Amino acid sequence: MIAERTKSQELLERRKKIVANGVGVFNTATVSHAKGAIITDLEGRELIDFAGGIGVANAGHCPEPVVEAIKAQAEKYLHTSFNVVTYEPYIELCEQIAEILPHGDHTKVMLVSTGAEAVENAVKIARQATGKQGILCFTDAYHGRTMMAMTLTSKITYKVGCGPFSPEVYRIPFPNFYHLGNGRTEEEFVEEHLSLLHDSAKNIVDPDNLAAIILEPIQGEGGFNPVPKAYLQGLRDYCDEHNIMLIIDEVQSGFCRTGHWAAWQHYGVQPDLSTYAKSLGSGLPIAAVVGRAEVMDAAAPGSIGGTYIGSPVCCAAALATIKYMKEINLNAKALHVAEVINKRMGDFMKECPAIGDIRGVGAMQGIEFVEQGDPNMPDSDLCTRIVKGCAKKGLILLSAGTYKNVIRILSPLVITDEQLNAGLDILIEEIKIQINN
Numbered sequence: 360m361i362a363e364r365t366k367s368q369e370l371l372e373r374r375k376k377i378v379a380n381g382v383g384v385f386n387t388a389t390v391s392h393a394k395g396a397i398i399t400d401l402e403g404r405e406l407i408d409f410a411g412g413i414g415v416a417n418a419g420h421c422p423e424p425v426v427e428a429i430k431a432q433a434e435k436y437l438h439t440s441f442n443v444v445t446y447e448p449y450i451e452l453c454e455q456i457a458e459i460l461p462h463g464d465h466t467k468v469m470l471v472s473t474g475a476e477a478v479e480n481a482v483k484i485a486r487q488a489t490g491k492q493g494i495l496c497f498t499d500a501y502h503g504r505t506m507m508a509m510t511l512t513s514k515i516t517y518k519v520g521c522g523p524f525s526p527e528v529y530r531i532p533f534p535n536f537y538h539l540g541n542g543r544t545e546e547e548f549v550e551e552h553l554s555l556l557h558d559s560a561k562n563i564v565d566p567d568n569l570a571a572i573i574l575e576p577i578q579g580e581g582g583f584n585p586v587p588k589a590y591l592q593g594l595r596d597y598c599d600e601h602n603i604m605l606i607i608d609e610v611q612s613g614f615c616r617t618g619h620w621a622a623w624q625h626y627g628v629q630p631d632l633s634t635y636a637k638s639l640g641s642g643l644p645i646a647a648v649v650g651r652a653e654v655m656d657a658a659a660p661g662s663i664g665g666t667y668i669g670s671p672v673c674c675a676a677a678l679a680t681i682k683y684m685k686e687i688n689l690n691a692k693a694l695h696v697a698e699v700i701n702k703r704m705g706d707f708m709k710e711c712p713a714i715g716d717i718r719g720v721g722a723m724q725g726i727e728f729v730e731q732g733d734p735n736m737p738d739s740d741l742c743t744r745i746v747k748g749c750a751k752k753g754l755i756l757l758s759a760g761t762y763k764n765v766i767r768i769l770s771p772l773v774i775t776d777e778q779l780n781a782g783l784d785i786l787i788e789e790i791k792i793q794i795n796n
Contacts (some may be wrong), residue, residue: 366401370673386410386746388755393420396725396774398755407782410757411769414579414611414723417638419773425641428679429643431519441470441668444594448674454679456647459620462629465652470645470669474610474636475503477646478573480663482507482634484648485571485604488631488657493569494604495559497533499581499761502573502608511573514580514761529564533578534590537716538734539725539732545587553593566601571632576622576720579611582760583718583725583767588626595628604631604654610646614638614680615689615772617721618697625720645673692772696779700768703783713741713794725759726766737762744793745786754785 367389389400396419398406441449452466471477479681482494502511509517510524532550536545560566572594596604607630612622619625621633631654638648704726708714714727730736742764746756759767770779
């Protein structure tokens with residue numbers, strides 16, 4: 360007897376027939392509706408969401424104030440292009456972002472649609488502000504898949520057959536303490552990597568030709584690797600010394616994920632420019648470049664922007680999202696979620712040698728799987744089996760890292776303790792099962 364295909368299977372088959380193969384399938388879940396931290400699939404099965412639409416749903420799926428703001432704005436006007444007809448939601452959102460993410464005494468903001476677009480524009484602004492061309496980036500970085508952003512992205516999987524890439528981009532090792540520490544203290548490690556940074560002036564790129572250095576304070580796709588605080592402070596000093604713009608990419612780490620509006624606020628280091636997207640709009644496509652006014656204003660009129668720079672509907676969603684995040688104190692919720700994850704997974708790690716490291720900042724947590732406790736022996740196969748096994752049991756997970764051996768937890772921050780612990784129960788049990796297979 361042939362089993363009847365489910366609605367989810369039918370939809371996935373339709374996807375395979377019509378959608379280009381290059382569009383990745385990270386998880387085979389489907390959705391009929393979603394609320395908070397729960398996704399309901401086409402069969403009516405409730406799934407606990409630890410992926411958050413790749414870090415987009417910090418405020419949860421379909422927060423009611425955001426949905427209402429979208430409806431209200433959609434009844435007024437959908438699009439005029441901010442270049443052609445000015446509208447208040449764009450200006451108000453810029454004001455709100457500048458208030459919570461100040462860059463010096465006077466901050467300015469521009470809005471676009473995606474994180475990659477924000478990165479592209481930040482690079483253009485930095486080049487015009489300095490009159491220089493070079494951009495320095497890091498191994499394991501991810502900044503998007505448009506041409507400049509893809510050039511800055513490290514992982515080859517995202518770049519195969521897509522060259523030639525943008526010129527004047529240079530790369531140095533990211534200070535990944537877990538992988539590269541080799542028994543040194545963090546202080547010794549940071550000192551060595553700052554020496555590599557200074558040496559790059561002699562053997563990689565002249566700092567007098569560097570417009571910007573760009574990095575993620577906590578690498579996302581690269582494996583949830585947090586930059587050591589002293590390194591970021593040294594990087595700030597290097598940029599100041601050589602008139603280089605420091606661009607901090609907060610597309611995945613921003614808007615309460617780490618317990619602050621931006622991860623750089625943990626470090627005591629202020630960027631010249633920073634980029635945001637994802638949870639800013641609760642799922643609607645909106646992104647921002649934020650920077651010191653004199654830097655932002657260095658861009659010539661017409662050199663940055665586009666037709667869809669800050670859709671009024673997306674601006675309304677973002678404004679409602681920020682207000683909602685403040686009302687429910689989402690930054691505090693992030694720290695609580697982090698505490699629960701760290702306690703439970705930290706305790707489990709003591710009895711699970713397959714877990715090499717648990718790291719992150721706030722509720723941006725990664726669990727790395729290795730063989731024989733060796734940071735340089737990634738266990739990608741185990742990680743893949745865990746993700747697939749959890750999916751069958753109703754937990755949506757994503758992997759990350761150059762070798763796809765890191766499970767990243769990006770659950771909506773409004774997740775209840777019951778839902779969070781239920782998800783962690785599934786994860787821990789599945790790890791045990793897969794290790795013993």
